[in-house]
Amino acid sequence: MQHAEKGKVYLVGAGPGDPGLLTLRAASLIQTADCIFHDDLVAPEVLKLAAPTASVENVGKRCGNKTITQEQIHALLVEKAHAGYSVVRLKTGDPTLFGRAGEEIEALQENGVPFEIVPGISAGFAAAATVRTSLTDRRFASKVIFLTAHRAQSGEEADFRPLPSDATYAVYMPGSDYARLARQLLCAGVAPDTPCIIISHVSTPKEQVLSTTVDGLKHTATLPAPCVILVGEALHPPKEKTGREFSPPVQPS
DSSP: OOOOOTTOEEEEEOBSSOGGGSOHHHHHHHHHOSEEEEOTTSOHHHHTTSOTTSEEEEOOOGGGOOSSOHHHHHHHHHHHHHTTOOEEEEESBOTTSSSOHHHHHHHHHHTTOOEEEEOOOOHHHHHHHHTTOOTTOTTTOSEEEEEEOOOOTTOOOOOOOSOOSSEEEEEESOOSOHHHHHHHHHHTTOOTTOEEEEEESTTSTTOEEEEEETGGGGGOOOOOSSEEEEESGGGSOHHHHHSOOOOOSSOOO
């Protein structure tokens, strides 16, 4: 086990929820860090790995409910590292994807704090594993595009235009208005009958899966957050791709 170093900050990916999907490096750091500052959606089972003597603090900003600002998070990381503590900044999924890691990296660099980034399994990849599909099935998709439907603070909607047709899209933070997301995708040139799969609480006991199409999103019940939505021709069931019989791993809710 490689222990967390004193005076250093680790930006660690907590994965999608299942503690079994943590990397060995991530688990080791969580177990040995003096201070852990975690996102709101980090699974309780992951946090249980922390040492009994560790300080564990939720610094999440979920659904606009902000009990702490991003600048205050920066200050905490810098303060604890300068005080000689080992610090883990624990982020859901992978720390470099939609997790404000860029701002935290900049703050650490400006204050001369040594840091390390520890990758994690992102929800989009865990979702693909759940529905047993390849995001880059070469017959249908030559690329994967990560999107977020989360609105900017200005209130403007995300503009996806233009989107290539030979891609699988992984939509993070889709919100509760699936009809709006459907309009965004359609305006970006995605065909109405393109398959969509919504995965809620991926890799956890609360996981739910719902299959539809881009046009069908307009009339689809909202699943509990956090969700990731996969969109693309690569999501067609294997029977449709190859002509072979196929028993789906999950049934639409």
